[in-house]
Amino acid sequence: MTAPLLTVEGLTADRGGRRILDDVSFSAARAGEILGVIGPNGAGKTTLFECVAGLQPVTRGTVAGVARFYMPDAVRPWPDQTVAWTLRLMAKVSGATMEWLPELDLERVARQRVSSLSKGETKRLNVALALLAPQPVLMLDEPFDGLDVRQTRKVMALLRRVQRTLIVSIHQLTDAAKICDRVLLLNEGRVVAAGTPGELGDLEELFLART
Amino acid sequence: MRGRDLVRKELAELSASRAWWLLLIVVGLLTGQAFIGAVRTYAEMSAPAALAQGLSPLDGIVVPTLGAYDLAIMLLFPFVAIRLVANERATGALKIVLQWPVSRGGIVLAKLGALAIAWLISLVPFAIAIGLWAAYGGHLHGAELANVVAGYTLRFLLTAGLSMAAAALLPGAANAAVAVLAFTIGTWALDFVAAGRGGWIQQLATYTPAAVLRSFERGLFRVDVALVLCIVTIATLAVTAIAIDLGAGLRSRSLRIAVVCLVAIVAAVGAANIRTSFDLSENRRSSFAPAESRALAGIAEPLQLTVWLSPEDPRLMDLEANTLLKLRRTMRVHVAYPLAGRTALFDNDERYGTIEYRLGGRQAVNRSTTEAIVLETIFGLARVPVQPPEEARYPGYPLRAQPRGAGVVFYLVWPVCTLAIAWRRLWT
Numbered sequence: 360m361t362a363p364l365l366t367v368e369g370l371t372a373d374r375g376g377r378r379i380l381d382d383v384s385f386s387a388a389r390a391g392e393i394l395g396v397i398g399p400n401g402a403g404k405t406t407l408f409e410c411v412a413g414l415q416p417v418t419r420g421t422v423a424g425v426a427r428f429y430m431p432d433a434v435r436p437w438p439d440q441t442v443a444w445t446l447r448l449m450a451k452v453s454g455a456t457m458e459w460l461p462e463l464d465l466e467r468v469a470r471q472r473v474s475s476l477s478k479g480e481t482k483r484l485n486v487a488l489a490l491l492a493p494q495p496v497l498m499l500d501e502p503f504d505g506l507d508v509r510q511t512r513k514v515m516a517l518l519r520r521v522q523r524t525l526i527v528s529i530h531q532l533t534d535a536a537k538i539c540d541r542v543l544l545l546n547e548g549r550v551v552a553a554g555t556p557g558e559l560g561d562l563e564e565l566f567l568a569r570t
Numbered sequence: 571m572r573g574r575d576l577v578r579k580e581l582a583e584l585s586a587s588r589a590w591w592l593l594l595i596v597v598g599l600l601t602g603q604a605f606i607g608a609v610r611t612y613a614e615m616s617a618p619a620a621l622a623q624g625l626s627p628l629d630g631i632v633v634p635t636l637g638a639y640d641l642a643i644m645l646l647f648p649f650v651a652i653r654l655v656a657n658e659r660a661t662g663a664l665k666i667v668l669q670w671p672v673s674r675g676g677i678v679l680a681k682l683g684a685l686a687i688a689w690l691i692s693l694v695p696f697a698i699a700i701g702l703w704a705a706y707g708g709h710l711h712g713a714e715l716a717n718v719v720a721g722y723t724l725r726f727l728l729t730a731g732l733s734m735a736a737a738a739l740l741p742g743a744a745n746a747a748v749a750v751l752a753f754t755i756g757t758w759a760l761d762f763v764a765a766g767r768g769g770w771i772q773q774l775a776t777y778t779p780a781a782v783l784r785s786f787e788r789g790l791f792r793v794d795v796a797l798v799l800c801i802v803t804i805a806t807l808a809v810t811a812i813a814i815d816l817g818a819g820l821r822s823r824s825l826r827i828a829v830v831c832l833v834a835i836v837a838a839v840g841a842a843n844i845r846t847s848f849d850l851s852e853n854r855r856s857s858f859a860p861a862e863s864r865a866l867a868g869i870a871e872p873l874q875l876t877v878w879l880s881p882e883d884p885r886l887m888d889l890e891a892n893t894l895l896k897l898r899r900t901m902r903v904h905v906a907y908p909l910a911g912r913t914a915l916f917d918n919d920e921r922y923g924t925i926e927y928r929l930g931g932r933q934a935v936n937r938s939t940t941e942a943i944v945l946e947t948i949f950g951l952a953r954v955p956v957q958p959p960e961e962a963r964y965p966g967y968p969l970r971a972q973p974r975g976a977g978v979v980f981y982l983v984w985p986v987c988t989l990a991i992a993w994r995r996l997w998t
Contacts, residue, residue: 409665409816412665412669413668413669413816413817414665414668414669414816414817415816415817416817416818416819416820416822417817428669429665429669430666431662431665433662434661434662434663434665434666435661435662436661436662436663436666437583437658437661437663438661439583439586439587440582440583440586444582448579451571451575452571452670452671488666492669493671494669
């Protein structure tokens with residue numbers, strides 16, 4: 360049995376005297392696996408991602424495994440540059456190709472400045488930037504937030520097809536049930552449920568019962 | 571990702587900033603105004619034969635023209651440098667960059683590299699001014715010109731480092747800008763307070779940006795000043811790299827920053843003890859005549875001076891800026907300022923205005939601050955024959971030229987060209 364690509368054990372993080380993450384453990388086992396992190400607002404999803412990516416200090420616990428990349432939610436990186444410039448920059452970092460780019464419908468806005476993009480366009484750009492990252496494990500914060508149904512389906516299909524190990528935080532539980540191989544339910548910084556969508560049953564009911 | 575690609579990215583960010591283009595236009599206009607005024611004044615001073623003797627293009631043209639850059643470094647460049655860090659923090663791009671396979675040091679150095687290129691671009695109006703001066707038939711001395719540009723460059727790098735550190739440490743570009751301006755004002759205050767006080771405060775004040783520039787502007791390259799500036803700049807870069815380490819806790823970052831500051835202070839104090847300096851001015855204004863220098867260097871005992879002048883007294887300022895500066899470069903001198911921090915206007919002390927000399931157990935007192943008398947007194951105490959005065963070898967370079975074409979270049983061509991490039995970059 361091969362070692363998991365990413366193992367998080369006993370991750371605990373405090374901010375301003377408040378415990379944000381409390382003894383969180385999970386692993387991402389194989390390439391192509393999509394692990395969903397769900398939970399109410401303030402549950403600690405973003406803090407979890409930032410701690411795993413090394414962008415926030417950890418009070419206790421370990422993160423081991425391959426390199427990982429985190430794409431934050433609601434960022435507009437380099438707003439004064441064009442979409443094409445931003446994508447080229449990221450491609451230069453990883454040396455990756457962008458054959459999947461047409462699926463994100465970004466050609467139309469390629470010459471536009473990032474600051475002028477709509478929320479959905481920015482979200483698709485951020486997904487593209489994440490997919491261009493060289494790290495084997497990608498963590499996406501709310502990748503479907505702000506996308507219409509058609510775009511959500513397109514992005515979901517693309518994320519499935521690229522065969523990267525993905526950890527995604529999702530608010531839409533129906534989306535989580537559709538795309539995720541496994542789901543972690545986080546509440547007040549603790550993992551309160553974990554398993555495949557089949558094992559966990561109705562995610563909405565689970566969410567309401569455990570949070 | 572190669573360093574070159576990172577620098578290119580920073581340059582793209584820089585050129586997307588309106589502040590940068592505005593800075594370029596303003597620097598061109600200020601340089602033009604300073605240059606045109608300097609050429610006219612130089613021409614006026616070149617007319618009377620008495621004034622024309624010893625007239626130096628360094629004082630008359632180069633330094634006044636570069637004065638525009640002093641303003642730009644203090645008031646404009648900090649905003650451009652702060653933006654490079656603060657913008658990435660505010661938009662979240664920094665979180666992406668920090669996950670690239672590049673060290674934090676590499677990220678900071680790339681930003682500094684881009685700012686250094688920006689500085690070189692901003693020097694184009696100065697280069698044009700110097701080119702025009704040469705075209706008018708004006709004289710230039712390569713070593714003193716290079717020295718003064720090096721001084722401004724060191725000053726710029728310090729400001730760039732400070733601005734980036736402030737932007738990395740403080741939330742928001744506005745806070746960082748206030749911090750950098752507060753630093754500048756603080757150094758002015760230090761300059762003012764330290765004048766004629768002696769001791770560590772006066773020595774510290776010789777490293778304020780304004781004092782550093784004064785030293786370079788008189789053609790003096792002080793190794794200690796250059797080293798202290800480099801050390802402080804490197805420290806600010808290290809602080810920036812630590813401050814953007816988002817994965818480290820506040821305590822860990824604070825501790826590392828404290829260590830950097832401590833190491834920088836120790837290194838700077840060590841560098842401040844280096845007395846080596848090079849007088850690169852063509853008229854050797856920071857040096858005594860060669861025979862006098864040799865005679866002074868041959869005196870083994872240290873010279874003790876007690877200067878009974880208040881800090882505001884112009885005689886003390888003159889003594890400090892000329893004779894004492896040269897003496898300190900030539901022999902061991904300890905100066906005491908008993909009236910430091912006092913106006914001494916109401917003291918009615920008979921000693922006011924006197925300078926007491928002690929050398930090898932012998933003493934002398936007089937009231938003169940002129941170089942010839944000071945040297946005569948020292949040679950008398952040291953029992954060294956007074957050196958005969960030498961003929962001044964610096965001929966001076968008077969030039970009665972008018973700033974032909976400068977107005978068109980700086981007030982029309984430069985802003986129009988800069989605006990056209992900015993328009994293409996920002997709005998098309």
